[in-house]
Amino acid sequence: MSTVVSAERRAIIQTVREFCDAEIRPHVMRWDEAQEFPREVFRKLGELGFLGILVAEEYGGAALSYMDYQAIIEEIAAADPSVALSVAAHNSLGSGHIHQFGTDAQKRRYLPRLASGEGLAAWGLTEAEAGSDSSGTKTTAVRDGDAWVLNGSKNFITNASVGSLAVLMAVTDREKGSKGISAFIVELDNPGIRVGKKENKLGMRASDTCTLVMEDCRVPSGNLLGSLGSGWVDSMKVLDGGRISIAALSVGLARGACEAAIAYAKERRQFGKPICEFEAIQFYIAEMATDVDAARLLTERAAAAKDAHEPVTRLSAQAKLFASEAAVRVTERAIQILGGYGFTKDFPVEKYYRDVRLCTVGEGTSEIQKLVIARQLLGKA
Ligand SMILES: Cc1cc2nc3c(=O)[nH]c(=O)nc-3n(C[C@H](O)[C@H](O)[C@H](O)COP(=O)(O)OP(=O)(O)OC[C@H]3O[C@@H](n4cnc5c(N)ncnc54)[C@H](O)[C@@H]3O)c2cc1C
Structure with a gap:
């Protein structure tokens, strides 16, 4: 599987990044403290096509691939995992179930409104x-x-x-x-x-x-x-796709924490030099970045298999298991690198550290992912 990002996907990622910088990043802590759902942001995400990412064009969607989808979720999660979670639930769970299993009449009736962001699923x-x-x-x-x-x-x-x-x-x-x-x-x-x-x-x-x-x-x-x-059998198939999005969310979240920790380690000085000069901090950063990249590779493998209509139950569970557990490790290390400041709400790692705990629970806990993976390997599924 090639890990080279196509020019088209690079352009999509750039669009999401610019949107996040302008519309999401400045407000993240305010929404978090107030538990405020940013409805207006979702209207704009709809206008950009990010609420019908996987939906066919005839039903008003952007008809993008799972590889595009995981890249978009990673990018949003790096800015705000909460927004990414709602985008993921809307795209791959609510809309995804209708898109995968609905009749043509149901898709025509419900999907255009969902894909435009006028309604949410x-x-x-x-x-x-x-x-x-x-x-x-x-x-x-x-x-x-x-x-x-x-x-x-x-x-x-x-x-x-x-x-x-x-x-x-x-x-x-x-x-x-x-x-x-x-x-x-x-x-x-x-x-x-x-x-x-x-x-x-x-x-x-x-x-x-x-x-x-x-x-x-x-x-x-x-x-x-x-x-x-x-309904239940179909739900398990919907979750096969959904777990790729939680894996991507974990990658984005971990990447955000890693980037924040690297920036801090270059600025913060102790014992007369930046703390990034200490080998202990360098080892942390090296491990964090490796976790992020390994998690992304597993997520991309599952997304590529989904795009190729290959079986993804084991691949998506492995991606979700590894990426979410890796993201927990990365955010924990990020707090350590920031020392006491990591414990405050003045720096973003505190929020990543809280948000990440959903990733090992939602859409099936880590323990359930292990059962799914083992059953697939043992031929018991
Ligand atoms: C923020 C958030 C958003 C969510 N969004 C949705 C949503 O949109 N739609 C939806 O349907 N659900 C949603 N969920 C629910 C989520 O999927 C469940 O919380 C999750 O599946 C775990 O179920 P539970 O909380 O009942 O935990 P339990 O099933 O009670 O698990 C408790 C503990 O027991 C362990 N355990 C249970 N059974 C086994 C076993 N057989 N072997 C080993 N260990 C086991 C678990 O791994 C866990 O550690 C959401 C949850 C949260 C927190």
Whole structure:
């Protein structure tokens, strides 16, 4: 696999970088402290095509590749991982599920609005009793005439209070276990669905994370997404792609922390010289940069396989596992390089150190990634 970045991708990266410098970086700490979701930024990201990155042109998308997608997420995450998390949930989870498994009519109805940024997508698999055990869904969907009636709740849903629709998994046939779970497109102005608790989080604070509660929530039968009973199986395929975006997010976050630490190490003087002159600091920097590059290579390998329509379950889990754990190591070292100043909100590494903790948990914990990888290798999948 070539690691040379094409001129087209370089131009995309440059556009994202300039956008982040102008519209995101100056406001990162304010949004973080206020837990403010920057809705206006998402409207502009939509105008640039970054909210329909993977969506076909006929549905209003930019029709870019997974290799482009991971590069865009890396770039946004280097500026603000919170914004990258909401962009990723919108693109590869909510919109991605509709794009991968929707009918032509569903795609025509929902994707253009999502791709333009006029609306945002959420995606709900997690529940109070269904976290890592994602097929433990309790939410039900019962057929009533020409509608499905949903009851239950979903936890930790990204974009829940700022989104226009959510793709939600619900049990349609309890007897069939994971093969009795179906997916539904639920518009968030439906009177049967409401936003519950907003999470007060350690990191990723500008990304919106809330509970969604469904009480006799009627959705038209045409909003069944994919075939009846395929919702959980389809969700696992959606997560195969989603995990590439969390890997890319981890790469960007780690790169941001590494760059901040290098800049600081060149400026900060102790014992009469810049601290980057000390071998201990040089070793830290060398290890951090190597972690970032190794994580990117695994992420690009998974993205390239996805673009080639090859199996990606193991590759995306490996990329996500390594990149997220590497990003934890890198941010921890970045704090050490900044000493006491790394512990303050005056420097960006403090925020990367908090934000990174989501990366080893969201879209499947590190422990679950290891199970996925081992099952693939042992032929037990
Ligand atoms: C900020 C944020 C945003 C999120 N966004 C979304 C979203 O948009 N949509 C959505 O559906 N979900 C979302 N999630 C939920 C996320 O995917 C879950 O938190 C995650 O899958 C873990 O589930 P859990 O929190 O219930 O942990 P648990 O499953 O309770 O895990 C607790 C611990 O037990 C370990 N564990 C569990 N089972 C095993 C096992 N079999 N073997 C070994 N160890 C095990 C885990 O690895 C972990 O260390 C989000 C979460 C956060 C924090």
